Amino acid sequence: MFYRHLTLMRFSPAVAADLVQRLAEGIAEHPLRACGPLEMYTKGFVPPVGDANAPMTADINSCLFATVAGEDKLLPAAVLNDALRRKVQQIAEEEGRKVGGRERKRIREDLLTELLPRAFVRRSITPAYVDTKDGWMVIDTASRKQAESVLTQWREALGSFPAVPLAPEEGPRVLMTDWLANGNLPAGFALGDECELRDPATATGAIVRARRQDLDAEEVKEHLRNGKQVFALGLVFDGRISFVLGEDLSVRKLRFLDVVMDQLGDDMQDAETEATATWWLMTAELRRMLDKLVDVFGLPRPADL
Structure with missing residues (x-):
């Protein structure tokens, strides 16, 4: 449960004033839901510890913990391309004609609709906490892209959350x-x-x-x-x-x-x-x-x- 990597951001005292209440209320409206049959991914919040019925936040040592999770469909491009190749070949053999670019695109979309419901689902989680005393947001990732994705989820839950990247005065x-x-x-x-x-x-x-x-x-x-x-x-x-x-x-x-x-x-x-x-x-x-x-x-x- 110790974090392994840290991406750090900061926010003002005014933002911290009602953050605990706002986040608890906002997260309740943005829980993670399962991927639908035709969805590639979903994102939302899950309890930071415990099962799905556990509290969605944890308030410890003036720090508020929340966990963003995602479900992603695993449908490799190679699988889709191979299915497309076989379908195009089948049309060529059975109908004796070439498949044009517009038709190929439609076939690909039909195959995606057919394959997505059967794709495996991978769940990922990214824990984070905000230190309301000192104005830190600490995200357990070394990826700036992943950190921005987490920050986006927090902003959606809070309505606004002006946490900003670090701006060091010394290089x-x-x-x-x-x-x-x-x-x-x-x-x-x-x-x-x-x-x-x-x-x-x-x-x-x-x-x-x-x-x-x-x-x-x-x-x-x-x-x-x-x-x-x-x-x-x-x-x-x-x-x-x-x-x-x-x-x-x-x-x-x-x-x-x-x-x-x-x-x-x-x-x-x-x-x-x-x-x-x-x-x-x-x-x-x-x-x-x-x-x-x-x-x-x-x-x-x-x-x-």
Whole structure:
């Protein structure tokens, strides 16, 4: 139940004022429904923990949790194209004529209507929470596209939700390059064992990815001396959380270390109890880390309008 990746957004104190009530009411009107026979996908909310009858939100440590889910029909293009090829071939053999482009398009649409109800359905979920105290939206994904899809669902449920991407005052790429080149890390941070270096001069410049690597090694610093910059950097915060920070301030490979995990204990009675304990601990730890990122990069919270 710990998040594995983070895409971060911020919102103003005014937005936070009635967010708990608005979201609870809005989500109730936007639950996930099953894909209809001729639908390719559906999206909506599901309970963050428990079965379908469980509460649709969880309010823990001044953080409101909600989960967006989707159902997608799995109908590979190769399957549809093969069915179309066989149908066109059948017409050619039985009627002795070629199938034109307009007819081929109609046949394809008919086949799609025929095949969709029999396609497998895949469900996906994307958890997220909003910290109403500090104005963070935290989405468990490293994909900007997936994060935008989740934000769209929240906005539909709320009517409006002006959460915005981070706008750092200090350039993450410049700072992280300095940290790696000179060891000038902010207090509380230590280097991990992973980085991605790129030549920023061209879009197709050389890329170096290092994993399980001593980042203080001379071979890494040589790449920096040759002009490469840090686009992603493995970090450890306060000896408690390890992660890879991207130049867009997305967080990947988030892992809470043993000193944190040992606080959970082993006496969880059910899934709801475990989720409450896990999310309380996670939000408390991330709140400290995000406060530090605000200080380091300058990440202003949007002002009330």
